[in-house]
Every structure is written in structure tokens, then in C-alpha cells.
Amino acid sequence: MKRSAVDIILRKAQPEDIELLNYWDQQEHNIFADPNDKWDWEIELGRNPDWRMQLMAELNGRPIGFIQIIDPYKEESHYWGEVEKNFRAIDIWIGEAKDIGKGYGTVMMQKAIDICFSNKTVEAILIDPLTINTRAIRFYQRFGFEFVEYRKFGDDECSVYRLERSKWESIKAFLI
Numbered sequence: 001m002k003r004s005a006v007d008i009i010l011r012k013a014q015p016e017d018i019e020l021l022n023y024w025d026q027q028e029h030n031i032f033a034d035p036n037d038k039w040d041w042e043i044e045l046g047r048n049p050d051w052r053m054q055l056m057a058e059l060n061g062r063p064i065g066f067i068q069i070i071d072p073y074k075e076e077s078h079y080w081g082e083v084e085k086n087f088r089a090i091d092i093w094i095g096e097a098k099d100i101g102k103g104y105g106t107v108m109m110q111k112a113i114d115i116c117f118s119n120k121t122v123e124a125i126l127i128d129p130l131t132i133n134t135r136a137i138r139f140y141q142r143f144g145f146e147f148v149e150y151r152k153f154g155d156d157e158c159s160v161y162r163l164e165r166s167k168w169e170s171i172k173a174f175l176i
Contacts, residue, residue: 008107013054024095065094088116089126128158
């Protein structure tokens with residue numbers, strides 16, 4: 001990875017994004033990455049719990065992706081199970097297949113990681129790609145995420161990965 005000239009901004013997801021997010025949910029590459037999850041955007045975008053950020057990524061004013069950052073210790077459904085304090089978890093995706101492979105996800109992920117670690121108490125970040133999603137796993141490994149365990153979340157066989165703050169600090173200058 002190297003510094004990208006791609007100028008992507010992140011903004012808070014709004015109720016006006018619901019139609020687009022529902023459309024993205026029906027795209028084949030997003031179904032493959034998250035086949036058993038139902039994002040109830042109408043409800044979720046109306047809620048603002050202190051443990052979650054939902055962000056739209058925009059390229060020159062055009063929405064291209066979505067990022068969710070949560071505090072898995074505080075998250076009310078306890079999706080992650082027992083998690084220590086001072087962690088974050090990231091969900092990230094590109095909305096349309098035509099925008100994959102252009103470096104947008106790289107910029108989005110760098111920004112999401114920086115947001116997580118801007119809180120000095122955050123020690124590590126978790127992700128949980130499907131075990132069969134080898135492309136996503138390679139993507140996360142490039143950022144320094146390291147395998148923790150295989151785990152079943154609902155009907156999904158996932159590979160849990162973790163990025164330690166110290167690892168990110170030691171490699172980020174080489175990645176961006």
C-alpha cells in the first residue's frame with residue numbers, strides 16, 4: 001500500500017442514506033460478505049447510542065461506502081460476547097462493485113483505524129470477516145490485523161482478527 005491521492009471524506013450516516021444503503025445491501029458482493037445479516041436501516045439510523053459510529057464514505061460528494069465502528073464492550077446485543085474494555089470493532093464495505101479495487105477501501109480503512117486509535121484508551125480493533133472471504137482477509141492482514149480465532153456468529157463462520165495499537169503505530173508509516 002502507498003499513499004493514495006483519493007480524497008475520501010467520512011460523514012455521519014443520515015436517514016437520507018436509507019434508500020442507498022438498502023440498495024447496497026442487495027449487491028452481490030455485499031451479500032457474499034454478509035449473507036445472514038439484516039441491517040434495519042430505518043431503525044438503526046434513527047438511533048445514536050454512545051457506543052457506535054455509522055459513517056458514509058464519499059468521493060467527491062458521491063457516497064461509495066459505509067463504515068460502522070462500535071465499542072464491543074458497550075454494544076447492547078453483545079454480538080462479540082465477552083470483550084475487554086478499550087477495544088473497537090469495524091464493519092466496512094464498498095457500496096457498488098464498480099468501486100472495488102480502486103483503493104477506496106484502503107483509504108476508508110486507514111481513516112476508520114485512525115478514528116479508533118484517536119481515542120488514546122483504545123488498545124486494539126477487532127474485525128470478523130467470513131472465513132471464506134479470503135480477499136477481505138488479505139485486505140485486513142495488509143493493515144497488520146492478526147488472526148485470533150475461528151468463531152461462529154449466528155449462521156456465519158468467521159475469522160476474528162485483531163489489530164493492536166502498537167502494531168498499527170509501527171507499520172502505518174509504511175502503508176500510507
